[in-house]
Amino acid sequence: MGLSAQMSTRNISRFWEWGRKIICVGRNYAEHAKELKNAVPTEPVLFLKPPSAYVREGSPIVLPFYSSNLHHEVELGVVIGKGGAAIPQSAAMEHVAGYALCLDMTARDVQDECKSKGLPWTLAKAFDTSCPVSEFIPKERVPEPGNVKLWLKVNSQLRQSGCTSDMIFSIPYLVSYISDFITLEEGDLILTGTPKGVSAVQEQDELQAGIDGLVTMTFTVERKDH
Ligand SMILES: O=C([O-])CC(=O)C(=O)O
């Protein structure tokens, strides 16, 4: 492949192909923290998914063979367009290229066990297909990212409906906070946490999620022989 062809494939609108970090924020909506009986945090809770977690429409979400309680969590994803460390809140939005609708698929039974043993959440959160993503949404199309409505249906039944105005920590705050510990790079994705209404999905379920006026996406859940 020639250099120009290589460069043309490295387009931020296909950020999931870049192999960059997925940094997830947990418990960023008070009602969701409460539904799982967690304290409402005073500082962001962070964890990571690897880029192998990405899955795109047309491919299924695969049930982890070691879990019998896979949950959906619909979240707004923030795509980093300009890297940086120790980014002040006042400059944070200059580092954002756009957004994506994301699911933070979670093996809740595995997470509960990890929590009770004080172990990391990796197998609960970072398995293959644990991060379904929509198309890229350029930031110009989202004038108020702090006031965006997200929803998720399972087999046409509404399970989650929330608004980013209910986030405890705002997008500029999160970009700045994360960049104090982890250098942000172009193509990184920040998952900003889920509103209330998380629940279990089964084999053959159809998950449909959307951001009002911007994007919808559909995924099916499948089990693979292990
Ligand atoms: O597993 C959890 O509940 C933490 C999390 O990802 C979220 O709040 O979005």
Ligand SMILES: [Mg+2]
């Ligand atoms: Mg989450």
